[in-house]
Amino acid sequence: EVQLLESGGGLEQPGGSLRLSCAASGFTFSNYAMSWVRQAPGKGLEWVSAITGSGGSTYYTDSVKGRFTISRDNSKNTLYLQMNSLRGEDTAIYYCANSNGGIFDPWGQGTLVTVSS
Amino acid sequence: EIVLTQSPATLSLSPGERATLSCRASQSVSSYLAWYQQKPGQAPRLLIYDTSNRATGIPARFSGSGSGTDFTLTISSLEPEDFAVYYCQQRSNWPVTFGPGTKVDIK
Numbered sequence: 001e002v003q004l005l006e007s008g009g010g011l012e013q014p015g016g017s018l019r020l021s022c023a024a025s026g027f028t029f030s031n032y033a034m035s036w037v038r039q040a041p042g043k044g045l046e047w048v049s050a051i052t053g054s055g056g057s058t059y060y061t062d063s064v065k066g067r068f069t070i071s072r073d074n075s076k077n078t079l080y081l082q083m084n085s086l087r088g089e090d091t092a093i094y095y096c097a098n099s100n101g102g103i104f105d106p107w108g109q110g111t112l113v114t115v116s117s
Numbered sequence: 118e119i120v121l122t123q124s125p126a127t128l129s130l131s132p133g134e135r136a137t138l139s140c141r142a143s144q145s146v147s148s149y150l151a152w153y154q155q156k157p158g159q160a161p162r163l164l165i166y167d168t169s170n171r172a173t174g175i176p177a178r179f180s181g182s183g184s185g186t187d188f189t190l191t192i193s194s195l196e197p198e199d200f201a202v203y204y205c206q207q208r209s210n211w212p213v214t215f216g217p218g219t220k221v222d223i224k
Contacts, residue, residue, distance in 0.1 A: 045153075045161065045204055045215040061212055095160055102208025103151055105163035105172060 002026035002106050004096050009111030016086050016115070022079040022096030022108055030054070030074040035099035036081050037107075038092035046092075049081065050099055063089075086115045119143050119207050121216035129224040136192040138219045140205035145185045149209040152181055152190045155218075156201045164203075165190065195221070 008020040020036070035050040049070040050059045058070050069082040079096050091114050097104040120143040130136055140150065148168040153161040163172040165181040168188060178193040192199055200223050205216040 044217045045206075047213050047215070059211070102149070102213045103163065103166045104153070104161070104206070105166075107160040107162070109160055 002098070004098070004106060004108035006094065006096055006108045006111040009094065009113045011114045011116065012086050013117050014087060014115055017082070017084045018086065018113060020081040020083065020094055020096075020111055020113070022081075024077045024079065024098075027098070029072075029077040032098050032100050034072065034079045035097050035104065036070065036079075037095045037097055037104065038090075038113075039095070039110075040089075040092045043092075048094070051079070083113070086113075088115050091115050118212060119146060119210050119214050121205050121207060121214055123203075123205060123216040123219045125219060126217075127220045127222060129222055130195055131224045132195050132197055134195050136190075136195055136199070136221055138190040138192075138203055138221070140183075140188045140190070140216050142186045142188075142207060144210075146207040146209035148184055149207055150181075150183065150188045151206045151208065152179075153204045153206065154199075154201050155204065161204065192221075 003025045005023045012018050033052050036048040038046050038048050051070045055072045067085045071080045093110040093112050095107050095110045097107045122141050124139045150168050152165040154164050155161040164175050169181045180191045182189050202218045202220045204218045
């Protein structure tokens with residue numbers, strides 16, 4: 001069974017940093033592009049970042065460029081999102097998802113990031 | 118960036134009724150349009166990809182159609198578990214984008 005399990009969320013002050021992790025199992029992790037998608041409280045879905053299976057290419061939405069870094073460790077079947085210079089508007093549930101070809105399936109259960117003083 | 122709009126924002130129906138959800142793109146996305154279902158407190162789930170292909174395990178009452186800029190998700194006969202929010206998403210152009218969602222609630 002394919003599983004994605006996020007961790008690392010929590011409460012952080014504006015300007016602070018958090019690192020999210022997503023542990024994958026049930027599929028050959030290194031074969032698949034992965035993404036982070038977020039959902040602000042009561043709002044819709046927003047793609048945040050993606051990385052190719054090898055980790056050689058990364059992509060970001062404009063609002064997080066220069067602040068967030070996506071990476072992966074294929075030996076550990078784990079995806080990461082390093083989030084620096086956090087802002088209030090980054091408050092959201094962050095989901096990791098298998099995103100080969102831009103189709104998101106499956107999704108993890110999400111981890112909540114709250115940015116507040 | 119391609120903007121997706123969904124209508125209606127809310128659809129109030131009874132179990133057994135047919136649901137028709139619309140998604141319109143600001144420019145052509147060819148057939149690269151997907152639909153996701155999200156229930157309260159849960160992650161989204163892929164229903165349909167590339168306009169009309171059901172994802173693994175998705176019941177046949179869910180179907181998708183359309184092309185270019187106008188797409189439709191149809192639920193032929195609503196089951197109690199189908200009351201949820203539905204999002205469309207395009208993968209034709211980078212960055213991928215999602216629509217704002219249609220909530221299907223119980224009338």
